[in-house]
Amino acid sequence: MLNINNLHVELEDEDKAILKGLSLTVPAGEVHAIMGPNGSGKSTMSYVLSGKGGYEVTGGTATLDGVNLLDMEPDERAAAGLFLAFQYPVEIPGVGNMTFLRTAVNCQRKARGEEELSAADFLKIIREKAKSLKIDAEMLKRPVNVGFSGGEKKRNEILQMAMLEPKMCILDETDSGLDVDAMKLVSDGVNALRDGKRSFLVITHYQRLLDHIKPDVVHIMADGRIVKSGGPDLALEVEHNGYADILAEVAA
């Protein structure tokens, strides 16, 4: 599904390298977690994959189902099936949540040459999905993320993910700022989307999210590349001992 090979990325403005030979493969249907100390390049990776400006790719490749992601516009990447649940979802004043999502769904459908969803069909689907995420109708009418609590914003991200039905979901610290109940709700939402084909890349600082969303593989990222990969136990190790031991082990 997602193939990142020896990816090198610098900040456009500062000539500073962030990703230094990142390689990572997420096969179809698998959930991979990425953990790592602050500043290791986790968020940069999610931005570069989704096409945010301000970064320069100086080497390496990233493909989704064999298609080169790095050549595409951000909206083309989305239509190709890449979804990023943001760490800090932005507010868009005056744009209703429903209008926003319907525009997104239909833009993607159009880009893929599919027929657009009618207003009635869209409404039916979004109501069902919102209900399962405990998002009330009022929240759908409000402007995108405006005045939402931290938990509401993250649930809204998962709702968007559910509506857009991507192939490859990247969750950038979706657990940050969530209380235990909200984390459960968000995790349930994610788990409901696991269907054996869809892949997930879950960026997190904390093992507790991985109690809810069980990963197949855990990667440790440091200084712009993956330094260690392993099973779910690796996350427990980090939780107990921090990164110092792993980093020392890698350096040795």
Next chain:
Amino acid sequence: MSTITDKPQVKDGVDQDTVDAVQSVGDKYKYGFETDIEMDFAPKGVNEDIVRLISAKNEEPEWMTDWRLDAFRRWQAMVEPEWAMVHYPEIDFQDLYYYARPKSMAVKPKSLDDVDPKLLATYEKLGIPLKEQMILAGVEGAEGAPVDGRRVAVDAVFDSVSVGTTFRDELAKAGVIFCSISEAIREYPDLVKKYLGSVVPQSDNFYATLNSAVFSDGSFVYIPPNTKCPMELSTYFRINAENTGQFERTLIIADKGSYVSYLEGCTAPKRDTNQLHAAVVELVILEDAEIKYSTVQNWFPGDENGMGGIYNFVTKRADCRGDRAKVMWTQVETGSAVTWKYPSCILRGDDSSGEFYSIAIANNYQQADTGTKMVHLGKNTKSRIVSKGISAGRAQNTYRGLVSMHPKAKNSRNYTQCDSLLIGDKCGAHTVPYIEVRNNSSRVEHEATTSKVDDDQLFYCRQRGIDEEAALALIVNGFAKEVLQALPMEFAMEAQALVAISLEGSVG
């Protein structure tokens, strides 16, 4: 000829809610009542004696009288502009009253308590609060309206005179001056001398020059340095007397680092003759200051056969004189038989910014030629124009805009988005953009200003699969909607209902 087939038909593909909303604006003019009140008129027509008389009625100093006379002499040599896409019978400028004052206002009331109850009742009927009371946000008496409502200070102008201004004492405590312009000329001559005509010069254009000669009243606002005006300010213009032109003049000065939000509302009785309204609004914005100026223009638009209505020929201009000065014009235009109006921004200071948001709805036989001018003089100046024109019946709606980037306006940006919607098969929509770019680092295009927030919003939309153009339109429309919803005061409620209007089926 059958009158049935000649009736404008609603075009296919136009959202029914939109049709209903636009029709409800056109069908019922709620403010068309007349106040039966005794008036003093100056003799009909305009000449130097009339100019002197208006000046004398306002007890003006000599310099002001001379300023008016100078304007009048210039006006006599000028001709009415003909370039706008509006058609109306020639106006006989000698067949109008230029000054009409309620008799009860002959002795200026000391406070609102002394104002003629009939006048107070008029404003009450219009829903304009002239009592210094807490105003509940939202519709009056609406259930669940917040108790901590906004307060709004009002200057009420009735025909040629200001009836009263509320909250003056409280504003004065903050150093804010809010009074009628006639009073400002007497009480604050230094400020008036310094700024009057400095944004819209006496000889600017035919109507502005006429206004300079014969303006009778209007509002004056001065916000001292580093002061956020403690409440919204507003002026409510009411034309009541027949065959009378209203010529008001507004001057707002936001000194360094200050902020004010200001709203203007306008209505007039239903009559089958046309009436002239030629106003001038000047905004002076110094370093780091900001003015938000909103208009809900609801002059009588004429009846369904095109009889009567106001000719609205208005010159509005803001001068961002200092660095980082900001101005935002918001207008909702549903009234007037003929509108000729281009609220403009002179972006003189470096990093200054101007924004213009407009919704113009024209029904029946209404004609609107409206837009803006963004004149970029300083470095890194930014402007944004969002205009929506909606035409129904036999109306003609024109957007006319100028974006000008001067040689020194390096790295300046403009974003323009104009949409029009034709609801019927007998109306028209026109777009006349003028663009001048005289340096090679500025951009005039369909791109939002590149502030950090906008970039992040844009990326967010695009990550969800929305292409760049659609994403920009979505964000900008949302912003415009937000702006309209934030219009202060009750009489903007109607405008808020219009926000629901969808431009699907728009002609571009």
